Amino acid sequence: MSLSQAVRAGAAPEELAAIEPPAEFLAAHLRIEDEKAFEGIAGDRDVRKTLHVGPVPLPELAPDEVLIAVMASSINYNTVWSATFEPMSTFGFLKAYGRQGGWATRHDRPFHVLGSDAAGVIVRVGNGVRRWRIGDHVMVNAACVEDQEASAQADGMLSENQLAWGFETNYGGLAEYTIARASQLIPKPAHLTWEEAAAVPACAGTAYRMLVSDRGARMKQGDVVLIWGASGGLGAYAVQLVKNGGGIAVGVVGSERKAEAARALGCDLVINRAEIGLGGDTGDDPAAVVEQGKRLGRLIRQGVGEDPHIAFDYVGRSTFGVSVFVVRRGGAVVTCGSSTGYQHRFDNRYLWMRLKRIIGSHVANLQEQVDCARLFGQGGIVPALTSLYPLKEVGEATRSVQLNEHIGKVGVLCLADRPGLGVTDPRRRARIGEDRLTLMRAFAPDSVRAR
Template sequence: MVHLCSSHDLLDAVRSGASGPELREIELPTRFRAAFTRKDEVGIFDGRADKDVRRSLHVGEVDMPELAPDECVVAVMSAAINFNTVWSAIFEPVPTFAFLERFGRQGRHGARHDLPYHVLGSDGAGVVVRTGPGVRRWKAGDKVVLSPSYVDEQDHGSYDDGMMSESQLAWGFETNFGSLGEFCVVKANQLIRKPAHLTWEEAGASTLCAATAYRMLVGRHGARMKQGDIVLVWGATGGLGSYATQLVRNGGGIPVAVVSSEEKAELVRSQGCEHVINRTDLDLGEQGLRHPKAGRILGETIRRLVGEDPGIVFEYLGHETFGASVYVAGRGGKIVTCGSSTGYRHEYDNRFLWMRLKSIIGSHGFNYHEAVETNRLIALGMLHPTVSTVFPLDEAPQATRAVQTNQHVGKVAVLCAATAEGQGVDDPALRDRLAGHLNRYRR
């Protein structure tokens, strides 16, 4: 017999560890709580210097969407804030409703996404509560983490590398029904087994940044780091940088971490990174890293630390750092970039690129295989979450503001259906062995 329910009936069953058959007996709610932007507020920041995301990001009830045959509904126990949440909330570089409108033209199931509100969130972990009729490898009750790479498996481009598919999208950014809510809707090929030793907030805050760093540094589509490579890591205690530093050390590379305070320097040293540069100690003046001599000063500092120029530069800051990145990379070096959080328009002296045979590698997201390989490292305890702060769903706007204003280290998590921190651990023995690593970033 099927029972009518509120979202809390199903969520309470998930929290109590109900079996898959028991979860299927409880009807999906028609509405649930989520964090979203509104289409009618596009333009509210025009002319404003401070685009405070707390004005544009709302928490309230939204409709449960219809499920496509290859999709699942997941009760989201915890999600995380990424910089694409900030972009969505400030409606830049373009309002994400343009993405939803374009997706909506793809037919009936695409049209579900074209709504006057956009549920955000590209990282999360939770429990499967429903599967579409085309889903074969997953079932209700499975504990999962969510890959934000939204790939059409019927697109031929996805068979070599999902990121080369013309139809590839960033879930929760270029699609609706993202992770910042009590429930989300995902394609079955976004699901990955949850590492058993992690809490919900730890599991739900790793995939996007960790797998992005994996593709940039380790995967065959990125820099293909090898043992002994010196790797300059900008923003080494940020979401991406905190995983990059670990991957470099795991792979036998030599990380040189750039941070902005002594507190952050100590944090990255505690991860085993021996060579750390506090950029506030560099004599760069008011222009900072855009100073014409910034590359030379930074390069001299790196050589004093490790004796040679970096073979790889891990770039995601963009405008403020790119010129220096191109300069400091060694002859034949690689600058691998996945973003531009300080601005999209870069300036660099091209002589230092062509005359020293350097290369710039564009890297975007990751394919499903790379996500699974990254999650395997996490499940083995070789790569550790870097959660620093946890907010409840009602405070998702404040959590996003913390990332927007760089008032954080590592990852910022948001509890959605989980009622408290520390829930979701299924392998306490492994957790006890790794305890010193798991809480390093917690404040």
């Protein structure tokens, strides 16, 4: 019996320890020879042209790392950036990391295994790992932190050498096996399936830090929170965190189907940007930004009675100026990414004269991830998983995110041969309710549900 077969069969830890790991494994990866594939192309950079699924060699395990048999993973927007080599080639990240020497040199390879989410079973532990054992069920935090830096003792995300796992490092989660530092591991909520758990850490943890953590916007009960892309992976968790924390969620989406999803998640007010002209790139037109901000502000006041305390913005260029304008005096814009572009322009008068704040946020530290996972265990937050693809179709899964055709989180089955596996606390699952836990699955595209 192979190690993969033993993991699928639920073998005991001692059985897993006795089976030799494979010399190579199946993984979604980029090839360095495709690095210039989109050079000179101003239009569509189709990720399916550069994403490959095939065998790669298994790396040696560092003392502070674990080898995980990945049961499921999910797509994040950084995989789109990687596969389009924008704004820069991720092979540059791997080369820079490799120059640190030592164990880091393993990451500088002519291939790059992608993926910043994973849920699976530990099958090997490095000799420096103390708190984890073979057989443990885990999720992986996308923040790969240098935990021997002094700053990391205050907040792991302040580490100068902090890297986005599976984006700035090799051997990410869109694969049958992955390596991660012990300091990245989160206990898997026992009531979730593998695919549900794999849809949690990167987006839910990021949203938690942005909204709830004392390093983010510090949302309090009654706060009105404007959430751009409220039906996306980050947005779906933001809506739930706002409602779970006693806030008022105002979601902005791009279609009526996405509006339905935002309402199902609990949004108090949903605004379809397409219907009211909140579309296009206004990044270089301050007057257009102000006009859109006034229009949006009126709608929010009509719907919930007051201006937002917080704007939750991961969209970037096309929304950021509006976010700065629309939050109330003394309010905050918290940002973690820029899927529509990194260069933001806004009228600074609305920031400084109205005493607003801009808060930069990135992934989450381990304590924040564990605290966030605890909310799933309580049933206050549920997975945002909608679509589910097999590993061999990772190109199609990533393409749906690239084109913004998806709702919620797009999952990928890796070693799990079918959905629904991995639940070890069925009583808790029954108590929370199957309908609630699978709420977002109804919003998968018909083509995916029919597969």
